[in-house]
Amino acid sequence: MLRKLVSSGLCAVALLGLAGPAHADAVNDWNNILLQAIRTDKTPPPKSSRAIALMNVSVFDAVNGLVGGYTPYHVTSPPPPGGGAPEAAAVAAAHKALVALFPAQATTFDAAQVTSLSAIPNGPAKTLGIAWGESVAGQILDLRAHDHSGDVVTAYLPTGALWWERTPPALADPLLPNWPAVTPWGIPSAAQLRPDPPPIPASAEYTAAYEEVRLLGRVDSPLRTPEQTQIALFWADGGGTATPPGHWIVIAQGVSSSQHLTLIQNARLFALVGIAVADAGIVAWDAKYHYNDWRPITGIQKADTDGNPNTPQDTTWSPLIATPPFPSYISGHSTFSSAAARILALFLSTDTFSFSTTSDGLPGVQRSFTSFSQAAAEAGQSRIYGGIHWQYDNQAGLAAGRAIAEQVFYDVLTPLAAVAPCLPSSTALCLGDGSRFKVEATWRYTSATGDVPGTAGALTGTSDSGQFWFFSPDNVELAVKVLDGCSLNDHFWVFASGLTDIEVLLRVTDTQTGHTRTYFNPLKRAYKPVQDTSAFSCP
Numbered sequence: 001m002l003r004k005l006v007s008s009g010l011c012a013v014a015l016l017g018l019a020g021p022a023h024a025d026a027v028n029d030w031n032n033i034l035l036q037a038i039r040t041d042k043t044p045p046p047k048s049s050r051a052i053a054l055m056n057v058s059v060f061d062a063v064n065g066l067v068g069g070y071t072p073y074h075v076t077s078p079p080p081p082g083g084g085a086p087e088a089a090a091v092a093a094a095h096k097a098l099v100a101l102f103p104a105q106a107t108t109f110d111a112a113q114v115t116s117l118s119a120i121p122n123g124p125a126k127t128l129g130i131a132w133g134e135s136v137a138g139q140i141l142d143l144r145a146h147d148h149s150g151d152v153v154t155a156y157l158p159t160g161a162l163w164w165e166r167t168p169p170a171l172a173d174p175l176l177p178n179w180p181a182v183t184p185w186g187i188p189s190a191a192q193l194r195p196d197p198p199p200i201p202a203s204a205e206y207t208a209a210y211e212e213v214r215l216l217g218r219v220d221s222p223l224r225t226p227e228q229t230q231i232a233l234f235w236a237d238g239g240g241t242a243t244p245p246g247h248w249i250v251i252a253q254g255v256s257s258s259q260h261l262t263l264i265q266n267a268r269l270f271a272l273v274g275i276a277v278a279d280a281g282i283v284a285w286d287a288k289y290h291y292n293d294w295r296p297i298t299g300i301q302k303a304d305t306d307g308n309p310n311t312p313q314d315t316t317w318s319p320l321i322a323t324p325p326f327p328s329y330i331s332g333h334s335t336f337s338s339a340a341a342r343i344l345a346l347f348l349s350t351d352t353f354s355f356s357t358t359s360d361g362l363p364g365v366q367r368s369f370t371s372f373s374q375a376a377a378e379a380g381q382s383r384i385y386g387g388i389h390w391q392y393d394n395q396a397g398l399a400a401g402r403a404i405a406e407q408v409f410y411d412v413l414t415p416l417a418a419v420a421p422c423l424p425s426s427t428a429l430c431l432g433d434g435s436r437f438k439v440e441a442t443w444r445y446t447s448a449t450g451d452v453p454g455t456a457g458a459l460t461g462t463s464d465s466g467q468f469w470f471f472s473p474d475n476v477e478l479a480v481k482v483l484d485g486c487s488l489n490d491h492f493w494v495f496a497s498g499l500t501d502i503e504v505l506l507r508v509t510d511t512q513t514g515h516t517r518t519y520f521n522p523l524k525r526a527y528k529p530v531q532d533t534s535a536f537s538c539p
Contacts (some may be wrong), residue, residue: 041102053277057185058140061139066083073140086263155177187411218320219387245336255347276409277340322388329392429458440455442455468480498521
């Protein structure tokens with residue numbers, strides 16, 4: 001596994017706002033070009049996350065179609081006879097995607113493509129690679145052509161206490177109220193991951209959040225330390241910067257450089273981060289416009305209307321940084337950051353990773369971290385120091401981002417397993433369609449001494465169903481069934497239920513194709529039943 005830790009010195013390649021990493025491959029190069037396009041366009045975070053996903057998914061499917069090894073995101077058609085140069089395919093796919101996303105910058109992209117392709121030897125492989133990359137990007141663009149990202153809708157804005165309202169100084173209209181309806185990239189729906197409502201004003205949680213941001217987020221707060229002020233500005237990532245999702249692309253570039261990833265590994269890493277941050281934007285904006293919770297500047301200036309005697313009103317209060325023009329709950333920064341951080345941790349099989357990064361908004365300032373989650377937590381907390389979010393916005397966003405990443409990582413762009421007959425064993429079941437599907441499970445919990453992992457024991461049942469035990473064969477923890485639904489919807493179905501609240505990874509592999517479906521239950525959550533009626537295509 002990729003577990004190499006990187007010192008602060010080695011991670012200088014991850015400095016946001018500098019030139020980016022040294023030339024590695026087309027994936028890194030064209031992510032640099034993408035980030036500069038976002039800065040030039042002053043793209044808002046949800047749209048930048050969509051651009052990151054669209055370009056990197058195009059590149060992944062183009063490279064994977066030639067190199068193989070992973071489940072494609074969308075493009076399953078075979079490449080042209082004779083294949084093609086994967087690097088040329090990556091360049092062509094990225095170029096076509098960016099021209100469609102940022103047409104006003106097409107001349108810049110054209111010049112960049114000439115430079116990138118000049119490094120690839122001329123010949124049939126290069127020509128075929130370019131044609132294949134353009135074809136793949138065209139198919140991804142067609143897939144997303146009607147994803148509702150361009151819809152124009154009118155936001156529903158209730159009035160009165162607790163509801164969001166336009167905030168000074170700009171008093172701007174709400175940004176992207178259509179975004180909750182955007183088609184997700186890797187999760188079934190935004191509503192599925194919608195957080196519980198924010199706390200009521202009379203609650204202790206609201207009161208604590210109110211006092212924290214009132215005291216620390218005020219523009220002239222005497223209690224906010226110089227470092228806390230720096231953190232607020234460091235992670236602001238406002239208009240004209242790489243934006244919060246782009247900040248994490250640069251961090252991912254540092255990971256890529258330190259791990260010396262191959263072209264296909266890079267393509268998969270950046271596509272996974274892109275899909276996760278794109279879905280993070282959709283989930284965050286869904287919650288924002290579902291709950292329409294007021295921002296701190298409104299809640300503090302109008303605290304006399306919240307019904308809580310423990311929230312003192314301050315009509316002169318204003319935040320350190322300008323309040324963005326959309327509802328507060330949940331924090332987009334927290335959701336973007338947690339989603340990207342968790343993808344990086346899952347990709348490396350460890351959250352522990354030392355790196356340094358800088359900020360577009362604070363040139364010359366560098367902050368260092370020893371884990372991805374530490375950086376995500378600081379990015380989320382920065383919004384309280386900046387005076388534009390409540391702590392419950394932050395915590396719900398961090399939780400949502402993590403859940404998004406875990407679903408994305410285990411559901412899309414998964415490694416293909418070796419095609420071989422299923423052989424039942426003490427840890428594997430062979431179920432459905434003549435024992436076609438291999439089913440395995442692992443588990444993990446934490447104790448006072450650290451993580452305790454294990455492999456589930458298999459208990460054979462019928463030809464379609466079986467069970468798993470974790471700690472004792474007479475204590476069943478998990479039941480699994482694989483059914484043939486081909487006559488109903490042209491798919492095999494996977495159902496599972498559990499009697500546990502520890503972390504569980506349930507893997508079902510189609511031994512005829514090598515495709516794997518992984519179902520993840522996080523630690524400390526009661527096992528959520530699996531009802532996947534589109535798990536594997538027939539026959």
